[in-house]
Amino acid sequence: MQMANMKSFSIPLTIIIIIISFLIEQSTVYCLAKNNITFDCVPKEKKALLRFKASLSDPSDRLSSWKTEYDCCTWASVECDKATGHVIELHLGNRDVTENGDPSLLNTLRSEMVDSSLMELKYLRYLDLSLNDFQGSSIPASLGSMKYLQHLNLSYANFSGIVSHQLSNLSSLRTLDLGSSIFGPFYNRLIVNDLTWANNLSSLEYLDMSHVNLRSTKDLVKVLGTLPSLLELRMSYSRLDNTNLPHSTNCFNSTLFTNVQHLDLRYNNFEGEFPCFLRNMTSLSFLDLSTNYFNSSAHQPFPNLMNLSYLDLSWNSLNHSATWISDFLLNKYCRLKSLKLWGNHFHGDISGVFKNISKCSSHNLESLELGSNAFEGTLSDDHFARLSKLVGFDASYNYMLKFRVSYNWVPPCQLKSLSLGSVQIGGQIPDWLQTQKALTRLDLSNCSIRGPLPKWLSFFRNLTYLDLSNNHIEGPIPELSSTMTYLDLSDNMLINGSIPDSLCQMKRIRFLDLSKNRLSGSLQDCWENFEYLHTARLSSNQFSGDIPNSIGGAYNLVFLQLNNNSFTGQLPTTLKNCTRLMLLDVGDNKLSGKLPEWDIGQYPDELKVLRLRNNEFHGIIPSSYCQMYGLQIMDIAQNNLTGNIPHCLDNFSGMVKGAIIYLGLFGASLSEVMKGVMMEYTTTSMYVVNLDLSSNNLVGEIPPELTNLTGLIGLNLSHNHLRGGIPEKIGDMESLMSLDLSSNNLSGAIPESLSKLTFLSHLNLSHNNLSGAIPTGHQLQTLNETSNYEGNSGLCGGPLLKKCHTDNETPPKVEHDTKDDDGEISYKIYLIASIISGLATGFWGYVGILVFKRSWRLALFKHMDVLIGKMLG
Numbered sequence: 001m002q003m004a005n006m007k008s009f010s011i012p013l014t015i016i017i018i019i020i021s022f023l024i025e026q027s028t029v030y031c032l033a034k035n036n037i038t039f040d041c042v043p044k045e046k047k048a049l050l051r052f053k054a055s056l057s058d059p060s061d062r063l064s065s066w067k068t069e070y071d072c073c074t075w076a077s078v079e080c081d082k083a084t085g086h087v088i089e090l091h092l093g094n095r096d097v098t099e100n101g102d103p104s105l106l107n108t109l110r111s112e113m114v115d116s117s118l119m120e121l122k123y124l125r126y127l128d129l130s131l132n133d134f135q136g137s138s139i140p141a142s143l144g145s146m147k148y149l150q151h152l153n154l155s156y157a158n159f160s161g162i163v164s165h166q167l168s169n170l171s172s173l174r175t176l177d178l179g180s181s182i183f184g185p186f187y188n189r190l191i192v193n194d195l196t197w198a199n200n201l202s203s204l205e206y207l208d209m210s211h212v213n214l215r216s217t218k219d220l221v222k223v224l225g226t227l228p229s230l231l232e233l234r235m236s237y238s239r240l241d242n243t244n245l246p247h248s249t250n251c252f253n254s255t256l257f258t259n260v261q262h263l264d265l266r267y268n269n270f271e272g273e274f275p276c277f278l279r280n281m282t283s284l285s286f287l288d289l290s291t292n293y294f295n296s297s298a299h300q301p302f303p304n305l306m307n308l309s310y311l312d313l314s315w316n317s318l319n320h321s322a323t324w325i326s327d328f329l330l331n332k333y334c335r336l337k338s339l340k341l342w343g344n345h346f347h348g349d350i351s352g353v354f355k356n357i358s359k360c361s362s363h364n365l366e367s368l369e370l371g372s373n374a375f376e377g378t379l380s381d382d383h384f385a386r387l388s389k390l391v392g393f394d395a396s397y398n399y400m401l402k403f404r405v406s407y408n409w410v411p412p413c414q415l416k417s418l419s420l421g422s423v424q425i426g427g428q429i430p431d432w433l434q435t436q437k438a439l440t441r442l443d444l445s446n447c448s449i450r451g452p453l454p455k456w457l458s459f460f461r462n463l464t465y466l467d468l469s470n471n472h473i474e475g476p477i478p479e480l481s482s483t484m485t486y487l488d489l490s491d492n493m494l495i496n497g498s499i500p501d502s503l504c505q506m507k508r509i510r511f512l513d514l515s516k517n518r519l520s521g522s523l524q525d526c527w528e529n530f531e532y533l534h535t536a537r538l539s540s541n542q543f544s545g546d547i548p549n550s551i552g553g554a555y556n557l558v559f560l561q562l563n564n565n566s567f568t569g570q571l572p573t574t575l576k577n578c579t580r581l582m583l584l585d586v587g588d589n590k591l592s593g594k595l596p597e598w599d600i601g602q603y604p605d606e607l608k609v610l611r612l613r614n615n616e617f618h619g620i621i622p623s624s625y626c627q628m629y630g631l632q633i634m635d636i637a638q639n640n641l642t643g644n645i646p647h648c649l650d651n652f653s654g655m656v657k658g659a660i661i662y663l664g665l666f667g668a669s670l671s672e673v674m675k676g677v678m679m680e681y682t683t684t685s686m687y688v689v690n691l692d693l694s695s696n697n698l699v700g701e702i703p704p705e706l707t708n709l710t711g712l713i714g715l716n717l718s719h720n721h722l723r724g725g726i727p728e729k730i731g732d733m734e735s736l737m738s739l740d741l742s743s744n745n746l747s748g749a750i751p752e753s754l755s756k757l758t759f760l761s762h763l764n765l766s767h768n769n770l771s772g773a774i775p776t777g778h779q780l781q782t783l784n785e786t787s788n789y790e791g792n793s794g795l796c797g798g799p800l801l802k803k804c805h806t807d808n809e810t811p812p813k814v815e816h817d818t819k820d821d822d823g824e825i826s827y828k829i830y831l832i833a834s835i836i837s838g839l840a841t842g843f844w845g846y847v848g849i850l851v852f853k854r855s856w857r858l859a860l861f862k863h864m865d866v867l868i869g870k871m872l873g
Contacts, residue, residue, distance in 0.1 A: 041080050045087045048120035049078070055115035060107045066824040079126070086123035094131035114527070115138040115736060119145055123147040128153040130177065130491075136189070139178075144169035153177040155208065160189035167198035174229075176201070179210030181237055187211055195223045202227065208234040210264070215239040221246050221277055225256035232262035236288075241269040246277065247397065255280075264287040266312070270294060279304050290314040290340065292815035300328055301761035302328045305619075308333045309596070314342035322352030322375060322384060338367040342394070346370070349377035350401060367392035372420065376400035379423075381409050388412045396421035396443060410435050417441040421467065429454055429468075445488070453478050458502075468492070469513065477514075484508055490515040490537065504529055513537040515561070522542070525566065528553025535559040547586075552577035563611065564588040571596040585611040587635065595621040595636065607631060608654065613692065614638040621693075637673065637694040637716065644700035645693065645717075648710040655689050657710040657735055673716060690714040694740065697721060702741075707732045714738040718764065721745060726770075729757035738762040743792075746770060755780045767791035773804045 017391065034402045046068075053066045065076045066637075072087065073080035079089035094107050111133040118127075127146070130153045139159050143152070144166030152170070155177045156685045159200065180187035184584070193685065198204070204227055214220060214235060216404035221244070256277050257263070261284060265275075271293035278284075285307050295317040302308070311329070318341070325346065329339060330353070366389050375398040384390065390413040395401060402424045409432045418436070421443045428451035428612060429444065439460050445467045452475035452829065465486040474494035480487070487494060490513040498521035499514070507529050515537045522545035523538070530536075532552045543565040551560075553572025560578070563585045570593035584607065595617050607628050613635045621636070628634075632654040673692060683806030691709070695715040709715075713735055722744040726776035728740075731753025740758070742764040749772035750765065756778070763783045771794025774780075783800040797802040 008108045014385055021190050027457060031654055038655040039305075041078075041085050041087060043800070045071040045121055048117040049075070049087070052115050055111050055117070057110040059741065062107055080121070082644065084123075087121050088148075089122060089126035090118075090121070091126070091128050092132065092476075093128040095765055108133050111136065111137075114140050114143075116140070116142060119143070122146070123148050125149060126151040129157050130155040131157065133158045137330045139163060139167075139190070142165065144171065147172065148202075149173060149606035154188070156180045158188065161191065162601050163190055163192045165194065165197040168200040169649075171200055172203055173201050175206040177208040178212055179208035179234055179236075181211050189213075192217050194218065195220060198223050198227065200366070203229050203295075205229050206232045208232075209238060210234050211237040213239050213824070214244065215241070217244060220244045221256065221275075221494040226258070230257070233257075234262075236264050236266045236268070238268060240265070242271060245270070245275050255286075257281045261307075264288045265292070270316075271833040273298060273302050276303055281305060284308060286310040288312040290342075292316055294318065299324075300332070305331065306549040307335060309331075309335050309364075310338045311336060312340040313344070314340045315420065315772040316344055318727045319345040322346065322348040322350055325353045325370075326355050326357055330361045330365070331356070331358045334358065335364060336361060336363055337364070338392075340369040341373065342369050343372040346373040346375065348375065349374040350379060350398070351383065353375055354383040359386075362386035363389065364784075365390060367417075369394040369419075371396040371398070371421075373398055374400070374473040378402040378404050381405045384411055384413065386412075386643055391415060391438070394561045395423055396445075405430070407431070408659055419443040420444040420447060423447055425449060427451075429457075434459070439463055443467040444471070446470040449473060451477075453489075453859050455479075460779045464508075472853060476500075477519075480506075482510055484510045485532075488513040489517065490514060493517060495519060497521075499524060502732040503508055506530075508532055510534045513747075514541065515539045517541055522546070523548050524583060525550045527551045530554040531556060533557055536563045538565070540564040545569075547572055547591075549574050551575065554578065556580055561585040562589070566590055568592070579606065581607055583607075583609040583687075585609065587611045587613040587615065589615055592616040592618070592677070593640070594745060595622055595625075597624050598624050609633040611635045612639070616640060618642070620644075620699075625649075628652070633691075635673075635690065635692040635694070641696040641698060645698055645703055645706075645707050645722075647703040649691075649703065650705035651710060652691075655691065655709040655711050662689060673714075688713060689735070692716040693720070695719040699723070702727055704729065704748075709733060709737050716740040717744070718742040719744075724746065726751055726765075728753065730754055734759070735755065736760055741768070742766045744768050746777060749773075750775055765789055765792065769793075770795055773797045774800065795804070804863070 002716065009400065015140070024629065035085050037157045040575050049072055050433040051117060053063050056063070059340070060193060063076065065074070066072070066727065072078055072492050073085065077091045077093070078087060080086060083216060095107070112135050114129070114134060114137070125148050126145050127149060128151070134157050136158055138161035139154060139162035143149075144164065147169060149170050150172050153175070166175075178188060178190055188211060192209070193216045195214075196219070200352060207224070207230065209688050220240075224230065257280060261279065262280055263284060263286065267290075268535060269292065270289070272287065274294055278287075279302070284305050287302075287305070287308060287310065290312045291314065293316060294313070299311065305801055305805065311333070317739065325341065330336065350370070351376075368390065369392070372393045375395070379395065379401065393415060394417070396419045397656050399422055404418055411432065415436045416438050417440060419441070422445070425444065425447040427449065429449055433439070433442070434456050440462050442463065442465065447470070449468070449471040451473065453473055455478050458479045458481065462483060463481045464483050466480070467486070467488040469488045471493040472494060473489070474496070476497035476593050477489065477495060477500050479500055479502040482502065484506045486510050487506070488511070493516060495514075495517040495587060496519065500521060501524070504524050504526035509530055511534060513535070516539070518541065519538075520542040523543060525548040527548060527550040531554065534556060536554070537559070539561045540563070543562075543568065546569040547567050549572045551572055551686065555577045557578045559582060561583070564587070567586070567589040569591065569654070571591060573596070575581075575584075590658045591612075592615070595612070608630055614637070616637070616639065618640040621641060626646055626648035629651055631652045634652070671864075673694070689711050691712055692714065695718070698717075698720040700811075702722055705728040706715070707727050707729040710733055712733055715736060715738070718740045723746065724743075725748035726746060728751045730751050734757065736757050737759050739760060740763070743766070746765075746768040747770065750770055752775050755775045758779050760779045760783065764787075766787060766789060768791065770792040774789060774795055774797040776798065786801075787798050789795050789800055796802045
């Protein structure tokens with residue numbers, strides 16, 4: 001009986017013993033922590049960290065403190081539990097960023113994969129590997145074994161492949177960041193085909209899958225929409241479209257996304273009406289649907305989102321009147337602080353936007369962006385009378401819009417950002433701007449402004465962005481704020497004098513464009529101050545003297561244009577320090593000496609454009625130039641160069657079909673001879689691949705290796721002393737649109753393969769010693785100007801009047817297979833696009849902004865995406 005009673009109490013007794021043991025353990029932990037008694041790190045975990053360090057390349061020695069003789073809980077980037085000594089946090093994200101916002105490459109950790117030793121940190125709660133380089137490896141599935149993990153950041157770390165479903169085991173996870181973008185240095189290339197693994201992440205509050213390919217993901221909304229703790233969701237650049245959305249009949253589930261406060265779906269392919277599930281997101285305060293194809297006709301697009309404070313619908317296809325903005329956006333959402341409607345088809349009198357704006361909206365609205373639409377009418381004082389909290393206003397690129405305020409107007413607000421580019425303002429720079437002491441950004445480009453730059457501009461000590469390009473401003477440049485990061489005074493033509501000394505104090509300047517003015521004198525020798533300078537455009541002025549040696553101190557330069565001035569002397573050898581250069585244009589000056597080498601071949605993949613034309617360089621073309629593999633434009637015409645054309649120029653893989661990149665990010669304009677005339681190309685909309693060695697004193701034969709440059713669009717070797725024949729395989733250069741070999745000493749027959757160049761629209765073989773029959777067939781039939789062949793007494797056949805009398809002189813007619821494979825069709829589309837875009841010219845003020853002006857850049861690429869998509873059907 002007694003034994004039976006004891007047995008009946010055995011289970012509860014066991015439980016009691018366990019509870020008492022747990023309480024004793026916790027009390028001990030508490031007492032130790034309270035009295036600052038800590039444990040050293042666990043030896044097994046220390047060894048794991050050392051193995052993980054050994055797997056990494058650490059050029060800046062970020063992990064120098066990770067040494068055996070030290071307690072790993074004292075190491076940099078490592079956090080331990082003070083009571084147990086277990087490693088609980090690992091902060092290895094590269095947070096050392098440059099002024100451009102990019103992570104410092106010097107501080108990047110690199111490895112071929114995430115070493116398995118990391119998985120031995122069983123108690124890890126926080127892991128950040130972001131902004132490092134794991135060289136395209138996959139995210140290890142074994143991360144799913146770290147069951148205590150609460151925060152995981154793998155963003156911008158160059159991971160690729162399919163995201164493992166093993167992440168579903170991380171049931172304690174609160175934040176998961178797999179995001180990146182194409183503008184980052186190590187963006188991820190991840191794919192998610194099945195997202196059901198996220199069902200188990202019930203504690204997840206933050207999820208970033210920007211730039212993760214979600215195109216084939218099933219039940220995306222159903223899975224994510226039912227995560228009970230989710231507050232912030234980012235899925236930009238994720239290739240989503242309407243097939244990823246639930247049918248409208250399934251959208252009435254009131255539990256979808258009910259707690260989400262922040263939703264980012266920009267840069268996807270949604271179209272038509274706005275997603276129906278949005279109507280359930282009553283907690284939403286931040287919504288970004290920009291850069292899609294929405295064309296919703298709904299009068300009330302988001303009827304239940306009464307907590308919205310940020311709404312971005314930019315770069316869609318919305319087509320509504322100005323009053324729609326007031327009635328169904330501004331007056332609907334009283335808590336709205338920021339409204340962005342850039343790049344749509346909104347139209348009508350802009351007064352409608354401000355018509356009957358509600359009291360609550362006017363008191364809360366801080367930022368209003370209406371740029372790149374079709375508004376008209378006149379903006380006046382009255383429109384801003386009730387917007388006392390407005391800090392940002394953008395109505396730029398509404399070309400029919402006027403801005404007229406009274407002379408003594410004092411705005412009721414203190415603006416930090418004002419953008420009125422291409423709005424009709426006229427007159428001088430408005431005096432009322434003096435009252436806006438907080439201004440950091442001012443864009444009055446292309447506003448028909450006249451007169452001098454006011455001296456009071458120097459009073460804006462916080463001004464970082466100033467764009468007054470493409471106006472009629474005259475006189476000298478006043479002293480400007482040393483805080484400037486972006487300065488564009490280009491294309492005014494009447495700005496004169498020298499560059500003010502205050503420029504040397506702009507130590508954070510990133511973008512500088514003073515081109516197309518009348519500035520003179522020499523350049524200040526203070527370029528070592530400009531370590532953050534990305535773009536320097538000083539072309540088309542009257543600068544003289546030597547290019548200062550300190551220019552090499554601006555070692556982050558990517559685009560440097562000093563062309564069309566009167567610079568003399570040699571190019572500074574310090575330019576070898578500018579290892580990021582993609583575009584170097586010093587053409588149309590009076591520079592002399594031998595062609596600069598300055599070890600430029602040491603960085604062959606960076607330089608895409610080298611333009612040295614119309615100077616006084618002499619000597620041979622250095623063979624080291626063949627190491628500049630990435631070149632797509634090499635223009636060294638109109639110099640005094642001698643010697644042979646190097647046979648190794650076919651190393652220019654950037655001029656080979658299939659290896660050519662889109663030059664749209666250059667944000668510059670270039671003057672290139674194409675089809676016999678000088679044309680100004682805007683590299684925002686072109687694919688120009690050009691090799692111009694004309695008007696020199698080059699001798700020898702045309703290297704047959706040049707015919708390997710199958711991506712060349714323009715080849716100009718005219719006005720030299722070249723001899724021998726035209727290479728027989730000239731027809732292999734299938735992309736050629738412009739070929740000029742005139743005014744040389746070339747002899748022999750014109751190769752029959754020339755007729756294979758189906759895109760050729762300009763041909764000049766005049767003034768040589770060519771003989772025999774002119775080939776016929778295909779594109780050559782359209783090039784029937786006698787001037788193309790004149791000065792070759794031995795040539796015969798059309799279009800020349802001289803007939804071919806012998807059998808040997810019968811013009812060869814070449815037949816071609818008309819079938820193209822898919823690759824050829826795509827490439828011809830690309831070439832057709834390049835013909836159209838190559839003819840486009842643009843003013844410098846417009847193209848100069850694209851590198852830094854996100855809105856313009858997005859507009860261009862959005863348009864190109866749509867255009868190419870339509871071409872490819």
